[in-house]
Amino acid sequence: MNPARIPPVFLGALCAALLLSAPCGEVHAAPAQEPLCTDCGSASPDIALAPLKKIKDIRGVASPKSVSFHPDGKTFYVNALEGMETLVYDSATLERKAVIRHVFTQADAGLFKNGEDTVFGYPYYNGREGRHNIFGGKPVEQAFSHGGRYLWVTYYRRDFDHNASSPSAVAIIDTTANRIVRVMPTAPLPKMLTPSPDGKTMAIIHWGDNTAGLIDMSSSDPADFRYTKHLVSERRLQVKGITGNRDQNCGQCLRGAAFSRDSRYLFIGRMSGGGIAVFDAGSGRHLGTFTNVPMTPRHIVRSPDGRTLYVTSSRSGTITALDADKVIESVLSGGKKAYAGKSIHVGERPRTVALSGDGKTLYAACNGDSSVVRVDVATWKVTGRAPVPPYAVGAAVSPDKRLVVTTSQGRQGKGGQTVAIFAQGPVQKF
Secondary structure, three states: OOOOOOOHHHHHHHHHHHOOOOOOOOOOOOOOOOOEOOOOHHHOOHHHOOOOEEEEEEEOOOOEEEEEEOOOOOEEEEEEOOOOEEEEEEOOOOOEEEEEEOEOOHHHHHHOHHHOOOOOOOOOOOOOOOOOOOOEEEEEEEEEEHHHOEEEEEEEEEOOOOOOOOOEEEEEEEOOOOEEEEEEEEOOOEEEEEEOOOOOEEEEEEOOOOEEEEEEOOOOOHHHOEEEEEEEOOOOOOOOOOOOOOOOOOOOOEEEEEEOOOOOEEEEEEOOOOOEEEEEOOOOOEEEEEOOOOOOEEEEEEOOOOOEEEEEEOOOOEEEEEEHHHHHHHHHOOOOOOOOOEEEEOOOOEEEEEEOOOOOEEEEEEOOOOEEEEEEOOOOEEEEEEEOOOOEEEEEEOOOOOEEEEEEOOEOOEOOOEEEEEEOOOOOOO
């Protein structure tokens, strides 16, 4: 397949626009927010100071949630939650190249090893005895492993489990063929997932009941992947007969997560109740909670050297930089060794934060004011701000930093259903 490339005339006009020195056009600042830094010095590469220029909106995506670039930069993946599919786009043409459906029938029984439909003894409260693995999965978050060979996608819930009280699942996709090769059960309502730096473990974070699961993925064969630990943050939330909005009735609402650089510790943000829970990944023991972070921590990313954690806090509108070693030290001391990182206000209700591969630039999807905000790590200044369709949820930056992609899920039937693509420099053909 040889898809058409972006016309040279369009590329020429785009590149000319990107050479503008002043952050104008779609870049704007709000009075209550950090002012744009237009001259951040030599600490920032030129591309991170160029205006964020919208080049395409992909509309009609059914509830887009997370987005990620493949490590090789040639494709990016978008989870469409209500569409029950993962969409695959070509980074050069920006055209869709594949659709991965998350709907399973009896014919797909081979994807469920030995017919497994639960883990850690979780029961089903919604019937369907003997047919639990016939369902539509609602894809929410994603993470790569094995150098990009596999893409892991969590399901918010199985479509028949309306109150998200029963086991859900995670799909493992072979990116060389863009097809699902295994589906593993999870606890209720998984969202975030994160691989350990040593490549041996995938952590699945369960928003639904204050727990997380660790999966041994040290083998190159997904058939060999297996659960090793069930982590509990203080106490499990009882979900039998649970009612109400499960995005709010979720206990501690565990979400963002990252491993320490030595893969020994796991940090998990507690969006309800506050703080960052810290676990010993080897024993599975909950060591305590680091509380000196702005309220409602939602997303966590680790710097390339593993020394810094960047945390978005929705209600406070901030990104906080934390020294990972000092967080661990504070927790192990029982809070006696006090520590506070540094925070920057980026906008209203930041959700996902993406970090460039070189560790120099952060990109936050701000849900409350429907914007994408760029932060220079070295100077700790906002260097770009652009409007996105309401309401921003996901964000990703390409390995070469030339493309930034956001997702807008919408709210109460308004806005959203859009994937927005921005350029920060000349569009590169792969």
